[in-house]
Amino acid sequence: MKATLDNYTYMNYVNGQWRGSSSNEVTESNNPAKPDEIVGKVQASTKNDLDEAVEAAKAGQKKWSKMTGAERGNYLFKAADILEQHIEEVALSMTKEMGKTFPEAKGETARGVAILRYYAGEGMRPEGDVIPSTDSSALMFSKRVPLGVVGVITPWNFPVAIPLWKSVPALIYGNAVVLKPASEAAVTAAKVIECFDEAGVPEGVMNLVTGKGSVIGQGLAEHEDVTAVTFTGSNSTGQLIGKTVAARGGKYQLEMGGKNPLIVADDSNVDLAVDAAISGGLKSTGQKCTCSSRVIVQSGIYEKFKQKLLAKVEDIRVGDGLNTDAFMGPCATKSQFESVKEYIKIGQEEGAELIFGGHPVSDDAGGYYIEPTIFNEVSTSMKIAQEEIFGPVLALMKVDTVEEAIDLANDVDFGLSASIFSKNIDHILTFIDDIEAGLVRINSETAGVELQAPFGGMKASSSYSREQGQAAKEFFTTTKTVFVKG
Ligand code: NAD
Numbered sequence: 001m002k003a004t005l006d007n008y009t010y011m012n013y014v015n016g017q018w019r020g021s022s023s024n025e026v027t028e029s030n031n032p033a034k035p036d037e038i039v040g041k042v043q044a045s046t047k048n049d050l051d052e053a054v055e056a057a058k059a060g061q062k063k064w065s066k067m068t069g070a071e072r073g074n075y076l077f078k079a080a081d082i083l084e085q086h087i088e089e090v091a092l093s094m095t096k097e098m099g100k101t102f103p104e105a106k107g108e109t110a111r112g113v114a115i116l117r118y119y120a121g122e123g124m125r126p127e128g129d130v131i132p133s134t135d136s137s138a139l140m141f142s143k144r145v146p147l148g149v150v151g152v153i154t155p156w157n158f159p160v161a162i163p164l165w166k167s168v169p170a171l172i173y174g175n176a177v178v179l180k181p182a183s184e185a186a187v188t189a190a191k192v193i194e195c196f197d198e199a200g201v202p203e204g205v206m207n208l209v210t211g212k213g214s215v216i217g218q219g220l221a222e223h224e225d226v227t228a229v230t231f232t233g234s235n236s237t238g239q240l241i242g243k244t245v246a247a248r249g250g251k252y253q254l255e256m257g258g259k260n261p262l263i264v265a266d267d268s269n270v271d272l273a274v275d276a277a278i279s280g281g282l283k284s285t286g287q288k289c290t291c292s293s294r295v296i297v298q299s300g301i302y303e304k305f306k307q308k309l310l311a312k313v314e315d316i317r318v319g320d321g322l323n324t325d326a327f328m329g330p331c332a333t334k335s336q337f338e339s340v341k342e343y344i345k346i347g348q349e350e351g352a353e354l355i356f357g358g359h360p361v362s363d364d365a366g367g368y369y370i371e372p373t374i375f376n377e378v379s380t381s382m383k384i385a386q387e388e389i390f391g392p393v394l395a396l397m398k399v400d401t402v403e404e405a406i407d408l409a410n411d412v413d414f415g416l417s418a419s420i421f422s423k424n425i426d427h428i429l430t431f432i433d434d435i436e437a438g439l440v441r442i443n444s445e446t447a448g449v450e451l452q453a454p455f456g457g458m459k460a461s462s463s464y465s466r467e468q469g470q471a472a473k474e475f476f477t478t479t480k481t482v483f484v485k486g
Contacts (some may be wrong), residue, residue, distance in 0.1 A: 003190040009041045010190040012049060012210060016055035016203030021045040021211070027272050032330040032337075032366040033097040033320040039096045045211035052221045053178045053207040057149040058225055060204020061176035065146050069123030072172055076123075078199035080116035080439035082111065083192065090160060092322075093188045098156050099286055099368070101321035101331035112160040112192065115451050119168040128479075139484040143418060144477040146174030147251065148227040151220030153213075153241065156235040156326060156332055157287045157390075159185035160192055165451065166230045167474035171205065178207045178226070180217050182233075184333055186210040204378050213237065221245050221252075224342075228252065230467075230475065232289075244464060254463040255289070255456055257388040258272075258416030260446040261409035263431070264293040265402050266300035268421035270441065275310045276421065277394060282316065282372050282444030285328050286392040287336070289461075290417040290439065290447040294378070296386060296397045296405045299357050309374065310356055318361050328392060330368040337368035340391030344347070347375050347384040350425055380411050388414070402427045410436045415458030417446040436460060 002018055005011050009026060011018035021043035031037040043049070064072065082392070083090065090112075091105035097348045100108070127336055133140040150170040167177045181189035189208060195219065196206045196429040209216050217237070220226050221244040228251035231241050238254040262280060278310035280292040297305050321329035331337040333400040337360070344358050357371030370392055378385050385395050399405045402422070418437035422428055428442050438457040449455050454471035456462045465475050 008038060010043070010187055010210070012043050012045060012053070013190070013193045013197065013206070013208040014049070014053045015060070015207070016197070023049045027183055028096055029184060029366060031096045032332050033322075033367040035334065035368070036098070036366070039093065042183060042190070042210040045209050045216055047215060047219050048214050049086035049211070050178070050209050050223070052211045054149055054223055055206040057178050057207050060202060061146070061148055061174070063200060064176060068319065069172065071128070072174065073120040073123030073124075075199050075201045076116050076120035076168060076172060079195045079201065080113050080120065080194040080251045082198045083116065084113045086195070089115070090188060090191045090431035091382045094159050094163065094309055095192055095321040095329070097187050098159060098185050099321055099333040100148060101326055103327050105321070106283060108158060108161050110162045111451065113141070115161065115164045115168055118451055119172045122169070122172045131397050133483065135485070137485060142316055143480045143482055144173065144473060145480055146287040146336070146477060148175060149225055150175045150177050150476065151229040152177055152179045152225070152228040153217045153220060153229065153231045153233065154179070154181050154189075154436045156182035157284070157289070159188035162232050163189055163192060165468050167206065167231070170230070170476045173473060175476055176205045176207070178209060178220060180209055180211070183210060183212070217241070218244065222248070224248060226250065229237045230477070231255070235462055250465060251475070253465045253467070255467060256461055257414055258289045258291070258293060258457065258461055259386065259388055259412045259414040260290055260292050260417040260418070260437070261294045261296050262446055263402070263405045263409060263418075263420040263422075263464050264297040264301060265355035265405070265420065265424065265425075265427055266298040266424035267423045268301070269299060269423070269443075270308055273305065273421040274312055276419065276445035277309060278312055278446045280419070281394045282313075282328055282392045283329055283447070284372070286390070287332060287390050290449065292419070292446040293389060293393065294395050294397055294409070296399055296408055298402065299398055299400050302398050306376065307442050313356055313374065318371065318374050319363075320367065328372065331370060333363075334368060335388065337370065338372050340389060340393065343384055343387070343389045343391065343393060344373055344375050347378070347382065347393075347395075347462070350382045350384065352382055352384060357392075380408055385439065406434050407432060410434070413460040416459070416461035417441065419444060419446045437468075
């Protein structure tokens, strides 16, 4: 493997070369299922390393943008084929590095392949419109053009899909990328970048620099030669990045946290709603930005829903994501583990009734496991109903009407994803109109993203721009309006 110096030490990728950092320092990435196991070491890069990567990207972008979209697309098709050949290896790295179960990790990596192919094809699609001029002897048209160098800053919870769904559209539209992944998922990111290397993507076009958020992430936000920054992660970091990029007149896109509601109406199919609460709330150990964390149930069905949920949650197996029977792996990091335990404690102190789980699950290897956890009759003023927990914790909330449920669903700062289970078309249409969320889902769990559709939140969840599908073109290009007269 070219990305590694030895079996463990992963390098930066700058100007088409794998290289160490000028700090000569590395940080360890550990397995949350076995914290003593080092999955790899990644470069603790400096501002100097970042400057070199941005310089390489600037030079690389000039040539890359002169290629045709079809030529750029061919490199991405090749990278897709290479990633497809390495799905098992990349997924294994993901499971070991951040704890996601192996089947989920494979699914995410296959999603990465599909993202590459979707945007590779985009190189052959229209890049503007002909607009009728008021001058009959003139031709007027719009033309999408690249921005230049794009900084991509990503979190640890989707180590393959998020770096790709940001970088690949940036590339196909003619930009060069400097990717700074979360350190907790940087080994997996290096494996993804290897696919671009093997595909022969020209030097300087795709760059990887690992290191501290406060050095490399902040450095990207401040860098005058980085035209745009796309970020996914926590609200506090996102707001800082937004302010920093805006202050220098750059373009930015922020996708942040969620506190997603799942509404269960009296007229719903309870079994399907229970499955959606479990799948949407507990899969990936609740570490999806779109996961359901508030389950708002109408009073007529509340007890029945609760009993069915409790019966099903009994069967959930928690364990190393490599075990075939594990439904939920560990929390991805020690700090995440501590934070989830703290929220469970806060919930109890606030008076919410803990009706399932709530404890760490101990094993010999010291993995960061937490039981699936359910709180009963949570009220909206409680912290566990307002703040993103990012763990396997469901808050059940009781309401009398669907209108009340929608008001409660909207009573948070966030607005990423929301779902309703109902067979009543009036309830469904009211929900579609009144819910404050970028992703609106009917009779389906809150988690779930299709790469060909726009993705993003409202309120504190987003800077209101959209990722993925055709929406990505809006962020990664700008428009020239051309007026031609003979
Ligand atoms: P985080 O904000 O801690 O880190 C995200 C990235 O920002 C990392 O690469 C980190 O190194 C970097 N960073 C940290 N400090 C920085 C700084 N001062 N300047 C620039 N960059 C900096 O988030 P996380 O803990 O990795 O991820 C979890 C969060 O991500 C959750 O809040 C989750 O909801 C959110 N998330 C949102 C979406 C979405 O699309 N809305 C998707 C996945 C995750």
